[in-house]
Amino acid sequence: MRDAIGVHVRGVSHKFAGANVIDHADVQVKPGGFLAIVGDSGGGKTTLLRLIGGLIAPSSGEIVFTAGGESDSQSDHAPRGQSALAAAQANAISFCFQEGRLLPWRNVLQNVALPLELNGVSAQERHTAAREMLAKMQLSDSEHKMPAQLSGGMRMRVAMARALVTRPKLLLLDEPFGALDEVTRLALDEELRQLWQQTGTTAILVTHSIQEAVSLAQQVVVMRGKPGRILPAIVIDVPKDAAHRTSMPFVALCERVYQQMTLPTNEVVKVTR
Ligand SMILES: Nc1ncnc2c1ncn2[C@@H]1O[C@H](COP(=O)(O)OP(=O)(O)O)[C@@H](O)[C@H]1O
Numbered sequence: 001m002r003d004a005i006g007v008h009v010r011g012v013s014h015k016f017a018g019a020n021v022i023d024h025a026d027v028q029v030k031p032g033g034f035l036a037i038v039g040d041s042g043g044g045k046t047t048l049l050r051l052i053g054g055l056i057a058p059s060s061g062e063i064v065f066t067a068g069g070e071s072d073s074q075s076d077h078a079p080r081g082q083s084a085l086a087a088a089q090a091n092a093i094s095f096c097f098q099e100g101r102l103l104p105w106r107n108v109l110q111n112v113a114l115p116l117e118l119n120g121v122s123a124q125e126r127h128t129a130a131r132e133m134l135a136k137m138q139l140s141d142s143e144h145k146m147p148a149q150l151s152g153g154m155r156m157r158v159a160m161a162r163a164l165v166t167r168p169k170l171l172l173l174d175e176p177f178g179a180l181d182e183v184t185r186l187a188l189d190e191e192l193r194q195l196w197q198q199t200g201t202t203a204i205l206v207t208h209s210i211q212e213a214v215s216l217a218q219q220v221v222v223m224r225g226k227p228g229r230i231l232p233a234i235v236i237d238v239p240k241d242a243a244h245r246t247s248m249p250f251v252a253l254c255e256r257v258y259q260q261m262t263l264p265t266n267e268v269v270k271v272t273r
């Protein structure tokens, strides 16, 4: 398995224009782990993902990345002297968003190859790598299609292929399947689980769906209130077999997440302080 990176969010608070949106967030995911974050709308989930991805810096606290027992508060970079493809594939972190955010004027292959193109990878190498990802997502027949010709589910699969083409060590997913119908969503959940297992990447998924969180993650945290606070993590220890979504332990874990999501605000403050 490739060297995934772990993430340790330590006492992170964040303010936008003086207003606190995240209050003392503490959460940890080990290399190759799968963490799901669920919670109130406006509770700071997207902001937390942006902080972890390094798009913004926390007002206080720190985000530490761990790999092979070592810690580094920067994401690691490719050593000098390697090929552009290897350097692009050393890119540590990828994002995947709800709308997919495909470029409408580029076809499927060009969209998936984009992160490699931005890293200066040659056309031949980036198209080979993109075609490999498209094959994994059963999208080989669609490489010449434009985003407007695709269903919502296919667009999200293209977006996942694009997020994974750099072989990230950490994959950040912000409500990726939130706009899809339930049947498509269940299929994509299963594809995401398989990709996570095959690639060995660390995954952090923000989702509105308790079932999706419990079904995919090894650990679920609930983020509540304004400013957003993180409740104690719930460890998901049910086997992920085909029937797990209807098993008693699965339903009991969903119930625990639901209890945290509906906990009165004064209780949230007590358990997080
Ligand atoms: N760039 C920004 N500037 C100012 N306020 C922001 C910005 N991004 C998010 N916020 C505010 O921070 C809070 C948390 O937002 P967000 O992280 O998007 O929550 P969630 O993803 O849980 O719905 C909201 O009140 C939102 O309005």
Ligand SMILES: [Mg+2]
Binding pocket: 045, 046, 047, 174
């Ligand atoms: Mg959000």
